Amino acid sequence: MEKGSVSSNIEKLIQAMTLEEKASLCSGKNYWETQNIDRLGIPSIMMSDGSHGLRKQKNLLDPLGFTESVKSTCYPTASTVACSFDKELLYLMGDYIGRECQTEHVSVLLGPGVNIKRSPLCGRNYEYYSEDPYLTGELASAFVQGLQSHHVGACLNHFVANNQEKNRMTLDTILDERTLREIYLSAFEHIVKTAKPWSILGAFNRVNGEFMCENQYLLKDILRNEWGFEGIVISDWGAINDRVKGLMAGADIEMPSSCGKNNKKIVMAVKKKNLKEDVLDKTVKRILKGYDALSIHQETAYDRQEHHHIARHIACESLVLLKNKDHILPLSKTCQVAIIGEYALKPMYQGLGSSRINPTRIDNAYEQIVKITGTTTVTYAKGYHTHDHLLDPQLIHEATDLARKSDIALLFIGTPESCQSEGIDRKDMALPEPHRQLILEISQVNTNIVVILMNGGPVEMPWVDRVKAILACYLPGQGGGYAIANILYGDINPSGKLTETFPLRLKDNPTYRNFPKYKQQVQYREGIYVGYRYYDTASIDVLYPFGHGLSYTTFVYTDLRLSQQKIKDTEGLTVTFKVTNTGLVEGKEVVQLYIKDRVSSIFRPEKELKGFHKMSLLPNQTKEVVMTLHKRDFAYYNVEMKDWCVESGIFDILVGASSRDLRLQASLEIQSTSQYNEEKNQIKELLPSYYAQDDSMNRVSAAEFKLLYGHPIKDTIETPFTMNSRLIDIKNNLGKYMVSFIVKMYENHIEHTIKDEMTSEMMQNMLWETPIRCLVNLSQGLFTDEIGEFIVAIANKKKRLIKGIKFFRSLLMIKKIHGRS
Ligand code: BGC
Numbered sequence: 001m002e003k004g005s006v007s008s009n010i011e012k013l014i015q016a017m018t019l020e021e022k023a024s025l026c027s028g029k030n031y032w033e034t035q036n037i038d039r040l041g042i043p044s045i046m047m048s049d050g051s052h053g054l055r056k057q058k059n060l061l062d063p064l065g066f067t068e069s070v071k072s073t074c075y076p077t078a079s080t081v082a083c084s085f086d087k088e089l090l091y092l093m094g095d096y097i098g099r100e101c102q103t104e105h106v107s108v109l110l111g112p113g114v115n116i117k118r119s120p121l122c123g124r125n126y127e128y129y130s131e132d133p134y135l136t137g138e139l140a141s142a143f144v145q146g147l148q149s150h151h152v153g154a155c156l157n158h159f160v161a162n163n164q165e166k167n168r169m170t171l172d173t174i175l176d177e178r179t180l181r182e183i184y185l186s187a188f189e190h191i192v193k194t195a196k197p198w199s200i201l202g203a204f205n206r207v208n209g210e211f212m213c214e215n216q217y218l219l220k221d222i223l224r225n226e227w228g229f230e231g232i233v234i235s236d237w238g239a240i241n242d243r244v245k246g247l248m249a250g251a252d253i254e255m256p257s258s259c260g261k262n263n264k265k266i267v268m269a270v271k272k273k274n275l276k277e278d279v280l281d282k283t284v285k286r287i288l289k290g291y292d293a294l295s296i297h298q299e300t301a302y303d304r305q306e307h308h309h310i311a312r313h314i315a316c317e318s319l320v321l322l323k324n325k326d327h328i329l330p331l332s333k334t335c336q337v338a339i340i341g342e343y344a345l346k347p348m349y350q351g352l353g354s355s356r357i358n359p360t361r362i363d364n365a366y367e368q369i370v371k372i373t374g375t376t377t378v379t380y381a382k383g384y385h386t387h388d389h390l391l392d393p394q395l396i397h398e399a400t401d402l403a404r405k406s407d408i409a410l411l412f413i414g415t416p417e418s419c420q421s422e423g424i425d426r427k428d429m430a431l432p433e434p435h436r437q438l439i440l441e442i443s444q445v446n447t448n449i450v451v452i453l454m455n456g457g458p459v460e461m462p463w464v465d466r467v468k469a470i471l472a473c474y475l476p477g478q479g480g481g482y483a484i485a486n487i488l489y490g491d492i493n494p495s496g497k498l499t500e501t502f503p504l505r506l507k508d509n510p511t512y513r514n515f516p517k518y519k520q521q522v523q524y525r526e527g528i529y530v531g532y533r534y535y536d537t538a539s540i541d542v543l544y545p546f547g548h549g550l551s552y553t554t555f556v557y558t559d560l561r562l563s564q565q566k567i568k569d570t571e572g573l574t575v576t577f578k579v580t581n582t583g584l585v586e587g588k589e590v591v592q593l594y595i596k597d598r599v600s601s602i603f604r605p606e607k608e609l610k611g612f613h614k615m616s617l618l619p620n621q622t623k624e625v626v627m628t629l630h631k632r633d634f635a636y637y638n639v640e641m642k643d644w645c646v647e648s649g650i651f652d653i654l655v656g657a658s659s660r661d662l663r664l665q666a667s668l669e670i671q672s673t674s675q676y677n678e679e680k681n682q683i684k685e686l687l688p689s690y691y692a693q694d695d696s697m698n699r700v701s702a703a704e705f706k707l708l709y710g711h712p713i714k715d716t717i718e719t720p721f722t723m724n725s726r727l728i729d730i731k732n733n734l735g736k737y738m739v740s741f742i743v744k745m746y747e748n749h750i751e752h753t754i755k756d757e758m759t760s761e762m763m764q765n766m767l768w769e770t771p772i773r774c775l776v777n778l779s780q781g782l783f784t785d786e787i788g789e790f791i792v793a794i795a796n797k798k799k800r801l802i803k804g805i806k807f808f809r810s811l812l813m814i815k816k817i818h819g820r821s
Contacts, residue, residue, distance in 0.1 A: 050355030080474035083496035094146025130499035131531025137190030153198025259781035312479030330490025341412030353422025363481030384434035420456025495588035497549030533605035547658035553583025581617035
């Protein structure tokens with residue numbers, strides 16, 4: 001498509017369109033493309049996933065959206081690259097993915113994923129950056145800028161408060177305004193304001209009772225009016241509930257196509273004067289303006305080899321050395337190592353779901369180690385099976401035997417695919433049993449164990465004292481094997497740091513009691529106390545804190561200076577300090593700046609990250625770091641003022657190597673310019689848990705949360721059954737025969753089209769949680785609203801004979817279509 005080809009005369013184009021044509025632009029024409037209008041020269045554009053590379057599906061018409069995709073570079077996942085704390089690297093990754101989009105004629109990339117990691121159990125955490133909104137916003141903004149430098153549009157997802165997979169299509173997230181603003185919206189806000197993303201994906205879930213794709217408050221009042229977002233809101237695939245209501249709220253494009261069904265509803269609503277044509281015109285205008293910002297596609301193929309090297313480089317910058325007792329790492333090239341664990345040969349390098357890349361190639365750590373050391377010092381034992389993760393005593397025995405005869409045991413273990421998957425949340429934070437068993441057995445015969453952890457997120461480590469080193473690789477993409485080998489042998493000095501806390505146990509996580517498996521409503525009772533904001537405020541011991549990561553060298557921090565000792569909140573503050581590499585090798589340090597409001601009338605976290613910088617230092621080299629802070633960095637969101645406020649008082653500036661390794665401290669006095677009467681903030685008696693500074697935040701009662709929330713909380717139950725009831729809800733009801741027929745039909749389709757077992761299992765899982773409404777919307781015309789309504793009626797035990805006849809007629813038709821495919 002040619003840049004600038006559409007908008008030269010948008011007004012005229014709109015005038016020339018029929019009502020039907022305008023409505024058609026508000027929906028995809030198939031699973032991945034938007035509708036074109038040839039007679040007016042309006043093109044169709046293609047959208048594709050995802051967050052760590054390009055997943056362009058080969059067959060555009062396949063209704064599942066999970067079949068084979070073209071080959072592309074699998075970069076480290078968002079959870080991995082975030083550990084680099086390196087904005088330039090994020091820009092580079094966006095830039096390289098942008099080039100691939102150009103070659104593949106993809107105009108919009110459905111990424112980055114910027115949801116906050118509320119609980120370590122969320123299956124899609126691997127697609128997200130951090131538990132911290134400031135870090136997320138800064139990194140994702142750089143990614144978007146890199147991507148869009150090629151005139152490929154970004155699509156921030158999943159907007160918003162979409163922090164678990166279970167029931168994701170119907171879940172109602174209940175959270176208070178301050179938490180929404182400070183934790184869940186602020187990364188989106190920062191990216192919108194600094195990087196002007198092309199689009200935002202409206203999530204499946206409801207927020208405070210309203211589906212995201214019809215949430216006026218979030219889409220219109222906040223996103224567009226407050227933040228000035230000028231891009232396009234796209235519905236997540238199937239997230240449209242009421243199309244007309246959605247359009248009024250600002251959900252511009254429905255994806256995938258509803259095959260004309262919802263376009264007709266738009267047309268009808270305009271004709272019946274239930275929808276102003278002006279609303280539709282504004283939507284069309286935004287869409288056409290958006291098309292214009294996209295660019296002419298390059299016909300040249302990108303250099304796969306070069307992109308693979310970039311994937312390796314990004315992985316090298318991102319892996320996190322969690323532990324290195326007795327300086328066991330880096331390894332000498334002459335020591336005898338036993339490589340144990342099938343992940344050394346078949347790495348766990350990405351997650352499962354819509355972001356899954358079909359990689360151009362994959363480095364495995366075993367081969368990369370052999371390249372560095374030669375074969376004579378390396379042996380291998382499988383240790384466990386990757387296909388079922390069941391305990392195999394013979395494999396454990398062989399591995400232990402090998403470890404006994406070696407200087408060092410390099411243990412490749414980690415979380416299986418089911419722990420990093422769209423549509424499925426983790427059950428716990430434990431490693432699979434065979435992996436734990438290997439540590440137990442091997443530590444009896446060899447104390448020199450180095451764990452190479454491939455993890456979608458944090459894991460519990462009751463075994464941590466049995467091993468000497470742990471290298472957390474997260475899901476390092478197709479170049480991960482290269483990075484692992486080079487870090488183990490010291491050719492690369494590790495420099496990643498954790499962007500989320502590793503708690504000692506799942507129970508310690510503040511969402512532990514509020515991460516529902518069955519209910520369709522989730523209450524964010526922990527409020528703003530997410531991740532280290534909770535652990536540090538409540539002084540809970542953790543396994544590895546936010547911001548932690550080791551290097552093969554050491555750094556000393558000195559000379560912290562503030563530009564002023566006393567400021568008004570409207571003035572800026574400059575913070576400077578020095579960092580020296582005091583070790584023997586070159587290394588990179590991620591320096592972090594936190595602020596702490598010493599005394600506050602409103603409850604606040606113990607500290608919050610407000611600055612970070614990654615720097616490279618030669619041995620003995622010293623560099624000065626300069627960071628600037630502004631009002632927003634000291635502020636909290638004042639719900640009554642509907643604004644960000646700073647209270648007068650003393651603030652600490654804390655500088656260090658992690659949230660729990662603070663090396664420098666200074667303080668300043670800030671004078672508030674806000675008109676707010678702080679006396680009003682005295683709500684301590686009403687919300688004791690939020691002020692308690694202990695683990696009470698993990699046990700907030702329903703009554704206390706209600707007070708924080710400030711509105712009545714309605715239950716989210718679909719009774720009697722509605723179009724938003726899920727297949728699983730109807731399973732044990734009269735509707736079950738129809739449901740099992742539909743499920744069988746989809747299952748057959750899944751089995752025939754999806755070759756990989758785990759993806760097929762994931763799809764079947766997701767299918768049961770699909771609400772009837774989505775089933776209709778996603779069916780690409782196979783199911784009609786009438787069929788959906790009939791299932792609902794039957795489930796509600798109502799007799800709808802005529803609809804029943806229509807239903808069976810449609811089923812016969814589907815069978816016929818199916819028979820042909
Ligand atoms: C996911 C999105 C994805 C879309 C298209 C949805 O199920 O939530 O992240 O972009 O599918 O694959």
